[in-house]
Amino acid sequence: MKNRIRELRTERGWTQADLATRxxxxxxxxxxxxxxxxxxxxxxxxxxxxxxxxxxxxxxKRD
Amino acid sequence: MNRLSARSWRLLAAIGFWVLLAAAFITGGLAGxxxxxxxAIWLAIFSLGAWRRQDEFERAAQKFAWVFxxxxxxxxxxxxxxxxLQPGILDPLLALIDRALGGMSNPAAPxxxxxxxxxxxxxxxxxxxxxxxxxxxxx
Numbered sequence: 001m002k003n004r005i006r007e008l009r010t011e012r013g014w015t016q017a018d019l020a021t022r023x024x025x026x027x028x029x030x031x032x033x034x035x036x037x038x039x040x041x042x043x044x045x046x047x048x049x050x051x052x053x054x055x056x057x058x059x060x061k062r063d
Numbered sequence: 064m065n066r067l068s069a070r071s072w073r074l075l076a077a078i079g080f081w082v083l084l085a086a087a088f089i090t091g092g093l094a095g096x097x098x099x100x101x102x103a104i105w106l107a108i109f110s111l112g113a114w115r116r117q118d119e120f121e122r123a124a125q126k127f128a129w130v131f132x133x134x135x136x137x138x139x140x141x142x143x144x145x146x147x148l149q150p151g152i153l154d155p156l157l158a159l160i161d162r163a164l165g166g167m168s169n170p171a172a173p174x175x176x177x178x179x180x181x182x183x184x185x186x187x188x189x190x191x192x193x194x195x196x197x198x199x200x201x202x
Contacts, residue, residue, distance in 0.1 A: 028198070029120035037201040041119050 002061045006034045008052045023047055069116035076109030092165040124201075128194035136189020140182045147181060 009019050016034070020027045023044065032038035040048065049056045067075075083102035087095045114122070147153055160173040160180075 025118040026120060028201075029118050032120060032201040035202075038120055038123070044119060 001039045002036060002063060003033065004059050005030070005048065008054075008059065009034075019051075022051055067112075067116075069113045069118075069121065072109050072113035072116060076106055076113060079109060080106040088159075088163040091163045095163060095165070120201075124194055124197040127197050128190045132189035132191070132193030133186045134189070135193075136186040137182060139189065140185025143185070144181070147177070153177075 005019075009016070014022075016027050016030045020030045023030070025044070029038070029040075033040055045056055045060060049059055052059060080102050083098055083105055087098035087102060089095075090098055114125075117125075147156065156177055157173045160176050164172055164176065
């Protein structure tokens with residue numbers, strides 16, 4: 001799964017640690033998701049979408 | 064206590080468990096047995112505390128490590144049984160366990176305990192290898 005999280009995060013001037021704090025996950029999680037090494041669960045994907053105020057399909061795309 | 068991170072809970076779980084287990088072996092007898100039970104209870108409580116504070120990424124890592132590391136660790140411990148059956152290795156280990164058990168009347172007791180420890184150790188090593196591997200590949 002591809003995603004735009006890194007792009008959306010940097011647009012807002014947030015570090016990975018900032019995003020991790022907002023999502024209540026570890027920085028390792030954010031790093032793995034951004035690099036496409038880990039696909040988040042549906043609840044976490046919804047939390048990410050709510051945080052960026054975008055629909056899920058505009059953040060995550062199939063490979 | 065609630066403010067401690069999952070990592071702190073994991074660290075406390077591991078340190079307390081090994082300290083209590085070492086104390087159980089050193090003490091031996093009934094007190095040692097009680098210390099052994101305390102080690103298991105300590106590990107269960109602090110592992111549960113760590114689990115509840117972990118995020119889904121870390122939970123996924125641990126599930127993966129238990130499934131594959133636990134399985135392959137179990138198989139490896141069985142495959143490596145001939146290694147500990149060498150007289151130079153087996154005899155000192157049995158003597159050590161027998162001393163910790165307080166010289167139980169049944170001579171099979173140390174062998175049963177050694178077998179259980181050997182398998183648990185194999186699973187633990189397998190878990191650690193797979194857990195580290197997961198984190199390295201997901202960086």
